[in-house]
Amino acid sequence: MTxxxxxxxxxxxxxxxxxxxxxxxxxxxxAAVFRxxxxxxxxxxxxxxxxxxxxxxxxxxxxxxxxxARAHVLACQTICRDGMDIRTEGGLS
Amino acid sequence: MKANVDIAIIGAGPAGLAAxxxxxxxxxxxxxxxxxxxxxxxxxxxxxGVAAASALRNTRPDWIGSPNVTHYASARVSAFASxxxxxxxxxxxxxxxxxFAQLIIASGARERxxxxxxxxxxxxxxxxxxxxxxKGGMPVRGERIVLAGSGPLLIAALATARAAxxxxxxxxxxxxxxxxLQFGLSLGATPSKAWQAxxxxxxxxxxxxxxxSVVHKALGDGRVEAVVIRRGERVVTLECDRxxxxxxxxxxxxxxxxxxxxxxxxxxxxxxxxxxxxxxxxxxxxxxxxxxxELARAEGEIAGLSASGQRVPxxxxxxxxxxxxxxxxxxxxxxxREQARIGPSPETILCxxxxxxxxDVAAYATWRDAKLHxxxxxxxxxxxxxxxxxxxxxxxxxxxxxxxxxxxxxxALMEARSDxxxxxxxxx
Numbered sequence: 001m002t003x004x005x006x007x008x009x010x011x012x013x014x015x016x017x018x019x020x021x022x023x024x025x026x027x028x029x030x031a032a033v034f035r036x037x038x039x040x041x042x043x044x045x046x047x048x049x050x051x052x053x054x055x056x057x058x059x060x061x062x063x064x065x066x067x068x069a070r071a072h073v074l075a076c077q078t079i080c081r082d083g084m085d086i087r088t089e090g091g092l093s
Numbered sequence: 094m095k096a097n098v099d100i101a102i103i104g105a106g107p108a109g110l111a112a113x114x115x116x117x118x119x120x121x122x123x124x125x126x127x128x129x130x131x132x133x134x135x136x137x138x139x140x141x142g143v144a145a146a147s148a149l150r151n152t153r154p155d156w157i158g159s160p161n162v163t164h165y166a167s168a169r170v171s172a173f174a175s176x177x178x179x180x181x182x183x184x185x186x187x188x189x190x191x192x193f194a195q196l197i198i199a200s201g202a203r204e205r206x207x208x209x210x211x212x213x214x215x216x217x218x219x220x221x222x223x224x225x226x227x228k229g230g231m232p233v234r235g236e237r238i239v240l241a242g243s244g245p246l247l248i249a250a251l252a253t254a255r256a257a258x259x260x261x262x263x264x265x266x267x268x269x270x271x272x273x274l275q276f277g278l279s280l281g282a283t284p285s286k287a288w289q290a291x292x293x294x295x296x297x298x299x300x301x302x303x304x305x306s307v308v309h310k311a312l313g314d315g316r317v318e319a320v321v322i323r324r325g326e327r328v329v330t331l332e333c334d335r336x337x338x339x340x341x342x343x344x345x346x347x348x349x350x351x352x353x354x355x356x357x358x359x360x361x362x363x364x365x366x367x368x369x370x371x372x373x374x375x376x377x378x379x380x381x382x383x384x385x386x387e388l389a390r391a392e393g394e395i396a397g398l399s400a401s402g403q404r405v406p407x408x409x410x411x412x413x414x415x416x417x418x419x420x421x422x423x424x425x426x427x428x429x430r431e432q433a434r435i436g437p438s439p440e441t442i443l444c445x446x447x448x449x450x451x452x453d454v455a456a457y458a459t460w461r462d463a464k465l466h467x468x469x470x471x472x473x474x475x476x477x478x479x480x481x482x483x484x485x486x487x488x489x490x491x492x493x494x495x496x497x498x499x500x501x502x503x504x505a506l507m508e509a510r511s512d513x514x515x516x517x518x519x520x521x
Contacts, residue, residue, distance in 0.1 A: 039334060056229075059478065
C-alpha cells in the first residue's frame with residue numbers, strides 16, 4: 001500500500017481531441033484526459049447524460065474512448081504512448 | 094494465433110502472481126493472462142510517480158524472463174471455446190486461442206458500487222476507483238473529495254488522496270462506531286495490519302470521519318458540486334468536487350460461472366487445495382471470497398503448487414487459515430447495515446449502461462425478468478455494476494453469463510481461429 005514516488009519522470013506527448021498535451025510516462029489515458037479537461041463528461045449516455053470514468057479499473061466501461069482509431073477502448077486500462085491519438089466520445093458540457 | 098500451455102492463470106494480482114511464481118518452479122509451460130497493462134492487480138498498481146510496491150518487485154524476477162512463463166498483458170478473456178480453451182483479446186498479441194491442461198482463476202474482486210441520486214455525474218467514482226485513477230496520474234491537488242461507502246479501502250483511499258494533495262472533506266462510513274471500535278481492538282491479532290492502520294491514518298485527527306453515515310445524493314450541473322449525507326436522523330450537505338463511494342468488494346465470478354464452477358455465498362467454492370468443483374480448474378484470491386492481499390497471496394501459492402503437482406507445505410495452509418480469520422473479522426465489522434441497503438429513489442438510474450431507473454427494475458421478481466423487460470445489465474459492463482447492486486437490494490443471484498463475456502472485436506475472434514502458432518516473439 002506504500003506509495004514509493006519516483007524522483008524523475010520522462011515526459012511524452014499525446015493528442016486529445018486534436019489538442020496536444022504533455023504528460024509523465026506511465027500516465028493512463030483517462031488521467032491525461034482529466035488533466036486536459038478537468039472534471040467533466042467524456043461520453044454521452046444512451047439517454048444523453050454526460051459521463052466520465054467511474055470505476056477506474058476496467059469494470060464499468062464509462063471511460064471508453066477511441067484510441068489510435070480503435071473505438072471503445074477503456075481509457076483507464078490504457079497507458080499513454082508518445083504520439084497517441086485519443087478521441088473522447090462527446091458528452092463535453 | 095493459437096497457443097498451448099500446461100497451466101493458464103487468469104489475473105496478475107497478488108494471487109495470480111503467487112500462483113505463477115510457485116507453478117513456474119515445476120518447469121511446466123505457463124500463461125499469465127491479465128486485463129491490465131501492468132502486472133500487480135489493484136493493490137500493487139503502478140503509475141507515473143508510483144513505483145512498483147516492493148512486494149511486487151520481489152516476486153517479479155521469478156516469472157519475468159522465466160522461459161516457461163508467457164505474460165499476456167491488456168488481455169481480456171472473451172469466451173471459453175471448450176472447457177480447456179479460451180479466446181483472449183490481447184493488445185500485444187491480438188486474438189488468441191489459448192489451450193490449457195489446468196486453469197487457475199485469480200480474477201479478483203471489484204467494488205460494490207451502489208446507486209444514489211446523482212451518482213452518474215462526472216466526479217463520482219468508486220473509492221478504490223479514485224485511488225486507481227490517482228495512481229494512474231489523475232490530478233487531484235487542491236480538490237475537495239468526499240470518501241464514502243464502507244471498509245478498510247476508504248482508509249487506503251484517504252492516504253492516497255492526501256498524498257496526491259487533495260483535501261479530503263469527509264470520510265463517510267456506513268458501519269457504526271461500535272463495530273469499528275471492535276474491529277480496531279481485534280487488530281491486535283494481526284500486528285502487521287495494526288501497523289498498517291496506524292501508518293495510513295496518520296494525521297487522521299484533521300479529517301471528519303463519520304461512521305453510521307451514508308451518501309444520500311450528489312448535487313451538481315454537469316459535474317459534482319456538493320454531496321448530501323445522511324448521518325442517522327441528520328442530513329448534512331458538503332460542497333465538494335468529487336465523491337468517491339464504494340461499499341466494499343464483490344468477487345469476480347463470471348469466468349468461473351461460464352465454466353460451470355459451483356459458487357458459495359457469491360464466491361467461487363473451493364476445497365483445501367484451492368480446487369473448484371470443475372476438474373482441472375483452481376481458484377485463488379478474492380474471487381473465492383474477499384480477504385485482502387495476504388490471503389490472496391497464500392491462496393495463490395497453494396493453487397500454483399497444487400495445479401503443478403507439487404507438495405503444499407502445512408505452514409502455508411496455516412498462514413492461509415490465519416488470514417481467513419482476519420477476513421471474517423473485517424466482513425463482520427463492515428457488514429452492510431440497513432441504512433446502506435435501502436434502495437435509491439425510483440427515478441435514480443440503476444443500470445448506467447442502458448440508463449434504466451431503479452424503480453423499473455424493482456417492479457420485477459427476478460434478475461432475468463428485469464433484464465428481459467428493461468435491458469438492465471445488458472450494456473457493455475454486462476451487469477457487473479448494476480447486477481451487484483441488484484444482488485445487494487433484492488438478493489438476486491447473477492445469471493450465468495453468456496459469451497462474449499466482455500465486448501470483443503470481431504477481428505479478435507477471427508485472429509484466434511487462424512492457425513499461426515505463438516512464436517518466440519510472443520514471450521516476454
